[in-house]
Amino acid sequence: MLATVIHAARDIRVEEVPDPELSGSGADAIVRVVAACVCGSDLWPYRGVTPTDAPHRIGHEFVGVVESVGADVEHVKTGDFVIAPFYVCDGTCVNCRNGVSTSCVQGSWWGGSDRSGGFADGGQGERVRVPLADGTLAVVPGPVGDDEIPGLLTLSDVMGTGHHAAVSAGVGPGDSVAVVGDGAVGLCAIIAAKRLGATTIIAMSRHADRQALAREFGATHIVEERGDEGVAAVQDLTGGIGADRVLECVGTKESMDQALRSARPGGMVGFVGVPNGGPELPVRQMFNRNVGVNGGVAPVRGYIDELMDDVRSGAIRPGRVFDLELPLSQAAEAYAGMDERRATKVLLRP
Amino acid sequence: MLATVIHAARDIRVEEVPDPELSGSGADAIVRVVAACVCGSDLWPYRGVTPTDAPHRIGHEFVGVVESVGADVEHVKTGDFVIAPFYVCDGTCVNCRNGVSTSCVQGSWWGGSDRSGGFADGGQGERVRVPLADGTLAVVPGPVGDDEIPGLLTLSDVMGTGHHAAVSAGVGPGDSVAVVGDGAVGLCAIIAAKRLGATTIIAMSRHADRQALAREFGATHIVEERGDEGVAAVQDLTGGIGADRVLECVGTKESMDQALRSARPGGMVGFVGVPNGGPELPVRQMFNRNVGVNGGVAPVRGYIDELMDDVRSGAIRPGRVFDLELPLSQAAEAYAGMDERRATKVLLRP
Known part of the structure; x- marks a missing residue:
């Protein structure tokens, strides 16, 4: 089959690889990929960071669609349309039960070895062997329309991750929320904040096309400034004190600083941007103003069922973050387009 | 009048100072101090840190008891028995209304200038001028028995601060909670965790007398180990994963590291230990395990009314943290006793 392979920075190739096969575990499944996409975090190796x-x-x-399942798989059946989160989990361990399936004791990641030593394919390919299929895969009931696919695909990562930022920050009815980052996750965090009842939603964005999408998703204000000016602009929109909740969706030192200082005293930063290079958090600044930080690698598997109905009904439209669709064979162009900011997020069709 | 003055490290004197007088603000009060105490944070200047x-x-x-009030003071009256939190606040600004009275826009600290340029006496003396008396002081209704004074005095700081750690960590019914620090705040955090419904409460303590008080306050387990062994001991008591909530009541790099690693994936650290020297928080470690950090300088004024009934009824007995009582004239011995760990917390009587 064909699958995407990264050979080095800026060297993405779609090439022939072995077809996946069911392992002897009895717990896995083979999924034919219907749609995949490129993540902002895929750009870190692409850029050589x-x-x-x-x-x-x-x-x-x-x-994708399930083609075959192991002997012990109970919930997932051949022919099911399924969503895969960005990681493997069993759904039954104590961490999964606590809602932190990204810390599953049997968990693993795509494109590497699972806990039993088998290989789980990467997501950008024609087929994937899915370990722990009952825990990992979410089944989408009934027939799935082609126009539903972009929205459902966001539940594998970006929509659930934006939701996790909002949940981690404790967004609730009437809150003021500032969102740092206007990538796909930041835009989905706006959707999540509105869905959870925020009434003032400030998108920190400098790109006209993303500002427009932010407004479509529920942003009530746009702040283009950064640093001290950005903090002042958020304060101006929030009675002089800063936002109740701030959603950090980038992961750099600058973005976290922007987030911490944009929160009001007693506010909370929900963070989901992968910390890039390890800037540490200024504990004294947090202490003096009672600004908390909560979040991390988003346990999106647990959010799929909750969000799926709103995606299918059209109540939320996260699939709008895809502004380019390419065949799998053009994966290299998908990376280049996102790297050069010609595209917010690219959908790939095998 | 007599008041305590620090002249240098390990040089505490009780000496004659000017009697406080009402300012022209109309908003202040003069309080005759009935009992005061020494805080763990007073030891930082005492030790020269x-x-x-x-x-x-x-x-x-x-x-103490109110001796006189300014013309515009409405809620506090001459003769009232009052509790002063460890800071001055107006009780009406947006931050106070948000429950973060430690960030009051008119706030100030004892022993320094208030926002109008007047002098607010330190708490360890015979009398104190209290700025913004209506916002700052909590009135204790009815006659106050002498045996009630230690418990009520803890509401000025340590009981409210321990409660803030528990509230910030989100402690709720059935939670497992680990408490790092066995000083007065850590011991009060145990009371708070039990009061909020925690069922497993792990006190991390190496001192037999404090262990005994921890158990009296509700600790179900004692862990003497620290570092990796301490983390392992907490995990052993919590199904192998760590505590749902961890209360950090010290403020050193080592104690915060202990707290972060003792939390389970998806857990929360509530922190109230004044960060000593600025160790920063390891954001990547927090991200990978979804461990949040929330808390800060505790807005205890907002907790006094909530906790006062339980203190007066005897449902909670935080006054037990006082294990030494001295006349004000022996303030220097009070500091020495706490510094040398001969006392957990010392009550001073003018």
Whole structure:
């Protein structure tokens, strides 16, 4: 089959790889990928920020149809349309039961070894062997229309991740919320904040096309300024004190600083941007103003069922973050387009 | 009148100072101090960790009786028995209304200038001028028995601060809670955790007398180990994963590290230990395990009314943290006793 392989920085190839097969575990499934996409975090190896020592599969967001299942798989059936979160989980361990399936004791990641030593394909390919299929895959009931696919695909990562930022920050009815980052996750965080009842939603964005989408998703205000001016602009919109909740959806030192200082005393920062390079948090600044920080790698598997109905009904439209669709064979162009900011998020069709 | 003055590290004197007088603001009150105490944070200047450049008043925890009030004071009356929180606040600004009275826009601290330029005495003295008396002081209704005074005095700081750790960590019914720190605040955090419904409460303590008080307050387990062994011991008591909530009541790099690693994936650290020297928080470690950090300088004024009934009824007995009582004239011995860990917390009687 064909699958995407990263060979080095800026060297993305779609090439022939072995077809996946069911392992002897009895717990896995083979999924034919209907749609996959490129994540902002895929750009770190693409840009060489994280090194690529040897060629490896890449991609961790996909939806598809189950082609076969192991003998012990109970909930997922051949022919089911499924959403895969960006990680593997069993759904039954104590951490999964606590809502932190990204810390599953049997968990693993796409494009690498699962806990039993088998290989789980990357998501940007024609097929994927899915370990722990009952825990990992969410089944979408009934027939799935082609126009539903972009929205459902966002539940594999970006919509659930934006939701996690909002949940972690404790967004509730009547809150003021500032969102740092206007990538796909930041835009989905706006959807999540509105869905949870926020009434003032400030998108910190400098790009006209993303500002427009932010407004469509529920942003009530746009702030283009950054640093001290950005903090002042958020304060001006929030009675002089800062936002009740701030959603940090980037992961740099600058974005976290912007988030912490944009929160009001007693406010909370929900953070989901992968910390890039390890800036640490200024504990004294947090202490003096009672600004908390909560979040992390988003346990999106647990959010899929909650969000799926709103996606299918059209109540929320996260699929709008895809502004380019390409065949899988053009994966290299998908990376280049996102890297050069010609596209917010690219959908790939095998 | 007599008041405590710190002249330099380990140089605490009780000396004659000017009697306080009502300012022209109309909003202040003069309180005759009935009881005051020494805070763990008073030990930082005492030990020279924070420098004392010039002699200044010290002490920020006291209860007393109102002797006179300014013309515009409405809620506090001459003769009222009052509790002062460890800071001054107006009770009406947006931050106070948001429950963060430690960030009051008119706020100030004992032993320094208030926002109008007047002097607010330190708490360890015979009398105190209290700015913004209506916002700052909590009135204790009815006659106050002498045996009630230790418990009521803890509401000026340590009981409210321990409660803030528990509230910030989101402690609720059935939770497992680990408490890092066995000083007065840590011991009060145990009371708070039990009061909020925690069922497993792990006190991390190496001192037999404090362990005994921890158990009296509701600790179900004691862990003497620290570092990796401490983390392992907490995990052993919590199904192998760590505590749902961890209350950090010290403020050192080591104690915060202990707290972060003792929390389970998806857990929350409530922190109230004054960060000592600025260790920063490891954001990547927090991200990978979804461990949040929330808390800060505790807005105890807002907790006094909520906790007062339980203190007066005896449902909680935080006054037990006082294990030494001295006349004000022996303030220097009070500091020495706490510094040398001969006492957990010392009550001073003018």
